[in-house]
Amino acid sequence: MFTFEAPYPAIQTTSQLPNPQWSDQEGIQDTVTRKLAMDGTKFTYVKRRNGRRKLHWTFRLTRNKVLEFKALLVSYFASKVRVTDHNGRVWVGNFTSNPFEFEGSGRAEPAIAPMPRGEWWNIEIEFEGVEQ
């Protein structure tokens, strides 16, 4: 189970989402630049991101949950968010997706009121944060 809490640290809203689909990603943001001198000496320049990592999740949600998560993004798309991922790790960072794109993917019964149809939607989220 995923938990999004925003805005951090004065948390006001909490949304819970089911675990993401497979193929979630986690990567460091540090970069290395190599410079080679004429005598063959190698110099490397490292740029660290203060421990920040980029995470990529794909959620499969009901239409109702999509509306909730969409409302959460509209409110806190520029705020710091605390995320507790499916592994229990806590991250504090920002959403970096732009635009956020929800895709209606298929039918999913039963329909949950007040939505007239049962559907499942996919959304991919990019998130950059520092693990707490």
Add this chain to the structure above:
Amino acid sequence: MATLYVNRQVVNVLGHDAGKPRVTRQCIEILHLPGSATGNVYEVSATDNWDTLGEDLQEVGPVTVSASDALTFRETVVVRGPQYGLAEDSLRFSESAVAGRPWNLAAFDYLQQATTTYDPMTLEPTTVYTGLQDEASATKPPPGSNAPADSLNLTESASVVVVHATAIECKAADEWDTLDDSAYRVQANDGQETLVFTEEASVEVIRPATDVIEWTETATANVVRNLTAEDELDFRESVGIIGFAADVLHNYHPFVGGGIGGPTPPPATCPIPASNESLCRLYDLNDYADFVQLRPPEFGNKDRLTMNRISRETRGGSLIVFADAMWPKLQTMVLTIKGLSYAQVQAYLAFVENHLGVDVGFLDWEGFYWKGTIMNPNEPTVQDGKDSYTISFEFEYESWEP
């Protein structure tokens, strides 16, 4: 019968003459008293009967009564200072007139050479003067014409003002030691120069007053300020409850707590569709009768949420994200609708052509109303099969209540 002489003198003093009064008029009236005298007369009684005197009293007019009173005021002044002011002025003039009399002298200078020549006929010497002759002449002015005339009029007045006894002693002195007035006359013309001096020295009662007012003011103020300070410290305590029910993960169920100062939280309840129609409809916002009825879109439809925000990375590598609340937020639907008839496609094309760039209404397949613009009117329609057409469009929208 005795005769008593009563002398009555009226002495009018008309003036002092060696200290003796001069009698100017004398009247002797003889009063005859009838009676006899026996023995010594010790007492003489006299009765004055004016009638006897034969004096007639005649009323000549109203009695005039006059009274005079001389009221003399005397003022005694205790002298503690100078009784009188003293003004002294010595004005001394010395005038001399010098007559610059030009004595015009005449000078004759003969620069000649006398040569004696002899007349050859008579042999008499003849003096012949050769050379230059110079003559200077001057005219002496007639005697008396160059007498200098100079009139120097001086007027000096000194006034004394009685100084009050209690006044401050003051004294004014003015002395003109020497005034020289020289008149020079260098020409024989008649000239007259009048030099008038007027000097006045006066003593006035002057009472110099010197007053020094020193103010010393001390103000002591006790300021009592009724200031109030108010600070509302909002402490909020929240208890997070993580529910494990399936509804929490599938339903619209955000946990919205209290708090101020942050962004507007999402609504706590799920939006409810305004219509229960299952078909989509594009319609004119001003004319609801102008619409196009469409099937619901295929799966794979997208709902894009585009936000304007600024992402910057600090030198230390931290990510800073900022967005102003008033910056625009764009929402776009990307829809693909299949299975349309030819008539529907043509109606759709006509509708899009008639509403290029303007807001149109859109009722989606869930029953929500939106208002927006079709952003890609040039997207072609595709015929997939016999009487089966597919359209695709992007609709940039915002919420709207019809």
